[in-house]
Amino acid sequence: MGFREYRIGSIMFGVALATSMVVTVYMPGLDISNTTATATALEKQLTYGKVAGFDYGDPFLHGDDKPIKVILKKDPKTGAAIDETVAYVFKPGTSLPSGLVHDHINGAAIQALSVSLGKTDQVSVEAGGVYLVVKSVKNGVETPYIELASATRGWTIDATLKAADQEILAGAGKVMFIREGCWWCHTLLPEQTHDWQSFGRPPMLGDFNGESPTTFGSDRKAPDLLHVGSRNSSKEWMMMHFFNPRLVQPHSIMPRYDYLWGGVDKKGNNIDLAKWDEEFDAYREGSRVYPPEVPEYADNSEIRYLIDYVLDLK
Amino acid sequence: MIKYMFSKEEDIPGGTASIFFGFSCLMWFIVGTGIGSFNAAKLAFPDFFTHYYALQFGHMRQVHVHTVIFGWIVGAFAASALYIVPALGNTKLWSEKLGVWNCMAWNVGLMLALSTLWFGMTSGREYSDFMWPIDLYIAFCMVTPLFINIFMSILNRRTQGIYTTNWFFAGSFFMLIIVFLVGNAPEFFHLTGLNEAYMTWWFAHNVLGLLITPVAAAITYYIIPKVTGNPLYSHRVGHLHFWSIVVFYSTPAAHHLMSSPLPEWLKSFASVEGVLILVPAVAYVCNILLTMQGRWSMFVENIEIKYTITGVLLAIPLNMQGGFQQTRAINWYVHGTGWIVAHAHLALLGFSTFAEAAAVYYGMQTMLRRKLYSLSLANFHFWMLLIGFSLYWVSMTIAGLIQGAGKIYEVPYLDIVIAEHPYMIVRWLGGTMVFLGNIVWLYNMYMTVKKGEKLEHGVLPHEVAYVR
Amino acid sequence: MSKFLPLLDGLKLSHPLKTMSDDRKVQEAQYIWEHESLGGIAENNNPLPRPVVGLLILTFITAIAWTFPLFGQRPNAAIYADYITLMHSAPVQQVMNDKTLTTSARDEKAMKMIVGALADSDSPYEFQRIQHPISMNDLRIMEPGIIELQNQHADLREYSIIGNDVALANFEGNWKTDANGNFLKGPDGKKVRERLQPWWDKGYMTSVYYFFGFCFLVIITVKRLPPITWKPDHSIAH
Structure with missing residues (x-):
């Protein structure tokens, strides 16, 4: 290839890109596709x-x-x-x-x-x-x-x-997990080398066959959730935590997911969020002894899906 | 804009497409950094604007990412490419009309893409979050016309040679189409499992490595020699840069998944290649900084050079981090922490944004044939951007190191959240400064159109604009 | 093949490190270089400065050294085999049955004894043990798995500790051989690989080949240009 010889340059470009794709897409693809599911x-x-x-x-x-x-x-x-x-x-x-x-x-x-x-x-x-x-x-x-x-x-x-x-x-809960962006902060990948002591067993090679998408997550602003259901299996705790994380973890920076209740509780009554917030503020300021009650969710509400999913992560 | 979409090609003045892209990318930059600042506020103060489905962090985060990537960064690339490519070939743009249509398709498509994403229609794959019909639209209606326009302009050039910048433009936008189609294959063909996970990061890595980094570098290859008047230090080092980008930057995708159960050989391979990204980085930074020989005073005096060289200098820590943070030893500590967030902003808000801002400042003046309205406002924008970015980067790096320590020593997670809180506030302040600076920039550009002093024919903007 | 002929056109290999083009080719290149104006931009013909070349060589050495398959891997079962032997030894058992201490104090003391006893031993696993410290409870959990493998005479190095499990590792290593150097065959008649990371990791060697291929092609590309002693005259085109 000499000076300003673009035909050869283009061929070399093609060869370089193709080689790179063979090594990084084709070869790993073969290897990964040969794994046996667990x-x-x-x-x-x-x-x-x-x-x-x-x-x-x-x-x-x-x-x-x-x-x-x-x-x-x-x-x-x-x-x-x-x-x-x-x-x-x-x-x-x-x-x-x-x-x-x-x-x-x-x-x-x-x-x-x-x-x-x-x-x-x-x-x-x-x-x-x-x-x-x-x-x-x-x-x-x-x-x-x-x-x-x-x-x-x-x-x-x-x-x-x-x-x-x-x-x-x-x-359906996994759909909520993805749509609500839980995985922007909670990974589903305890790291191989160190934090399995607190977050549990890292996944094995064959644990993912057929799953789509895998949503490992990349940015851990919050605890890993791969085995959260084994650490905390309380539906009531999850319900309170999703409604207002500050209710159970005063320093949590997790967003509130109160809108996933769909505006109604289990009996079909409307949820008065403004009143709830007022009572919660009163509780935080100390003028109220107990925090307000978290409304129980309806059986077909989106929060039910999400809580089912989270508790199912064993 | 509508007027030019239905004009005859010869009635459209040269540079129209570039100007449209320039202003639309500026708008998107303001939207993107505004959302970014809003998101940062939510991380610092979680009860800020709560209760609303659409304003929840998990819905806004990816909108911020894609607004800045496709609206600002790639939009600014299009704006720069559409004036730099013809200029370097001593020719006209192949089709201004295609460029104008492209800009329209770009903005409409992006609005569609971002609003569907915002309301939760996502594929659940980081960086390829758009659902696959949108991916196809981006590949065929946004990127392909741009590539055709660039490629045909290069083919129709009136010089024998193709300058380094144009190698990168032609190569990178071609690779972008390939990366888009291959990287989204799991959605098109329903590939599952680790293949899907790996292809997600293959896409994410290559969209950065084969598009954003090289094109931002290509822009600086144009701005520095053009504005300083120095010839590029070395044609052959440019070769080293170009070929090592294609060969090394396209391979280490698996280093994003060092702690996942991918085959071990793939991780070893990716890790070595990841360090070798320093080869193009070293070649590039040397080539640009050595081109500045004898003209370093312009780093202080000239606004475009100030932006460009700041970007190039930020590329040094960027590549040092990038090369080493993916090795097993360091990845062990920093993986999944704010360190990575800081690194991503160093690449996009540091290195490439500064390079593109220079190109947009320079290109808009050249194409509009008007001198910049206010140099003071441009300097103000520069410092807002630089200080805002630095606050963000430093605070997130510290937060990342705290998280890393917490991870290794198994500190209860909530204690890490508490320890990070001050840095989250600084991050929000930094992001807000960038956002406010950009509003000033838009005002400055708008006034340039309205009131900027006209440039005489044959005079380049930097020759008159900044004489003190 | 004719498409590739320009690659060989004017190829000269007498001074490969100076230039690989013959005089005619060099003259052509010099003429184009000086007579074209790329939108008012010109290119010089400088080499990389020596220190930068040194930096690039250092980069390659660093890439190889730093990513050597050593760091950050799962602990293997072999590094804890001695812990388990010691756990069953009389002095440690004595501490573990000491009713005067609380359970956690007992565990801590016993683990300290085990680690202390192994600190002076000249073990190849010393580094990994420091990297992967464990508690007595972890040891209790992995104990049955490791003992079962020891009873089966399995090579403990081939097993990773993953959470509560002791599982076969995710490596493809050398072919297994018996004492005479013959390949061992698995139940399906195929050769069996060790589940150890070999010094030549597959990905690692791919990287080395890939790098040398790159160097070879870049040297050809760059050395087909006019020699670096020649400086183009940019006043001609402008």
């Missing part, structure tokens, strides 16, 4: 559904088009008592996570078991279904796989929802 990854896929960000199914990020996680203590079909089981209910039309749509997401062994034992070749968006994460033990090696309980155990969607002890709307 049970955590399968559970996350079934909890969060297809995409927690913008998607056709939920363009305004209201938490639509998401599965329901339920906890069962009796068999939905027979009614017999069973060990506490987590099932994931996809109502008809709910989009499926990529691990159920594509064959290569979860790794060959898991895919083979899911198809042969779990009947996941019968999944369908139109019909919906009830899913489980099950472990198969062979030669002392545990392999998790997905089971379509509607096909293997005859659990229908209605029966499962009816038999459910508890419904956890963590899939």
Whole structure:
């Protein structure tokens, strides 16, 4: 390449950029795509559904088009008592996570078991279904796989929802987590090297297969939340903290999420925010002994989704 | 503007597109820094403007980031490129009309993009927060026309050579299109898991590394020789800079995820390449500062040189931080803290904003053929920007070191929040100074259009504007 | 191939560090350099100052030295194996069963004894132990995992301590060999890798190759220009 020889320069530019992309996109892509999913990854896929960000199914990020996680203590079909089981209910039309749509997401062994034992070749968006994460033990090696309980155990969607002890709307909650920008301050990534002592186990290589988006977060202005549900499982505390963080943590800089109540409490009464603030100010100034009561949220309110999600981060 | 959108190409005066872009980027800069100052106030005083869905920090933060990146920084790049590229080729812009349409598409698109983002329609991926239809719009309706205009102007040049600045303009906007399309692939094709996480940071890294840093540098490659009258110190060092940007800046994306479970080899590779970003940085800073030989008095006397050289000097700590903070040893301490926030502002508000401000000051005067309305106001703006930025940078760096110490020694998180509080207030003060300075700038520019002294033909603005 | 011919056009390799272009090519370049006006801007033909070249070499050495795969990794199980042995030793057990102290005081004292006992030992893990200090409770949690691995005669260095788990590490190292240097085969008949970071980390070597490729091409690009002794006359074009 001599002086002002742009044709060669352009070719070299192309070669340099292509080499760089091979090393930084293609090679890592191959490596990462070959990882085998862990049970955590399968559970996350079934909890969060297809995409927690913008998607056709939920363009305004209201938490639509998401599965329901339920906890069962009796068999939905027979009614017999069973060990506490987590099932994931996809109502008809709910989009499926990529691990159920594509064959290569979860790794060959898991895919083979899911198809042969779990009947996941019968999944369908139109019909919906009830899913489980099950472990198969062979030669002392545990392999998790997905089971379509509607096909293997005859659990229908209605029966499962009816038999459910508890419904956890963590899939819709993750949408709230993203839309409300929680991840601008709270990371979901305890760092590998040091802070697992306070924030818990850092994630493993296969913990993310099929999750979208991963929202690690990059700027930690607040505690890491990956295992927050294990540290603090109180729904009441979460409710107070979301309504006004200063209620439970006087020095917190977290924004108030009172608007996620949707203006009404559990009984459908309107929430008088101005009055609440007045009473809270009185409490802060010491002229009131107890802080005002935080209104309980409605079952279909956005704050319910968010609290379900946060408490589900185990 | 509407008038020129439907005029014939030959009826549009040269520089129109550049002037439109110049003023729109100025507006966006004020909006962006205003939101930034508002956000900082929320971090310092969390009960400030509470209860409102749209004014909540989590909705505003990304709007601030994208307003300054796409509205101000890339907008200012467009304004500068549309006058620098033709000037360096002794030719006219390939199509002023395309440029005017481009500016319209830019502002409309940005308004659409930012309002959807504001109301929560996000992909949930940092720096590629826009939902994918908007990403496609940005790639094809905002960046591609700009690239075509720049590229065709370079092809139609009337010099044999292409000057260093134009290598960067052509290369960077081309790479921006590629980076946009590849980096948003997880949204287009629904890629999931660690691939998605990695591609998010691949995009974020390369949007900075292959667009903002090199184009800001390209602008200084123009302003310094043009205004001082010195020839560029070295053509061959320019080669070293250009090629090492393409080769080294495009590779270390994984260093943003050093503590995630990505393959270890990828992290090692990214970390070495990350330090090697110092190669283009050293080459570039030397080339510019050595070009200043014999004209250092202009650093004090001339407003454009003052801005540009301040930017170049800020590039030194920027690259020193950037090269080393991503190594495992230091990343361990500073990852996820305010240190990184300070570093990001050093890159965007320090280095590149100062370079672009110079280009906008210079370009607007040249294109309008008018002398700047008030040099004192320009100096006032400079000091507001510099002091405001310094307050921000120093306070956030300290806050980051406190957070880092708290992280390593496992201090309860709330104690860190309490310790950081004074620095959050200083951060807000700094950000507000930048915002107020920009309002003064807009006024100064507006008055330049209205009342600025006309420049005679064949006279460059800096030759008359700043004679004391 | 013809597209690449200009790359070889006028190539001269007799003085590769001075110039790689022949005289005709150099003259052409000099003519263009002096006769064009790039919008009123000109370029000089200076080399990088010597100290800056030194700085760049230093940068490369620093990049290699500072990023050597040493810092900031997860602790591996091997560094705590001695802790567990010591935990079961008589003096430490005596402290841990000392009812006169509170539980936390007991734990602290016992851990201090363990760390103190290991401080003088000439262990390859000394650095990592300082980097990853633990409490007695952490040690209790990881104890069963490590003991189980020891019973299986696993190489503890291949296991990371991740939260409460002792898990196989995320590295791709050298192929495993037996004492005679033959490759070990896994159950599927394929060669098995050590889960240790080798001194030649894959990403690390990729970086080295990448860097030398870059140097090679930049040297060619720059040395095809007229020699640095020549100074262009910028008065011609203006």
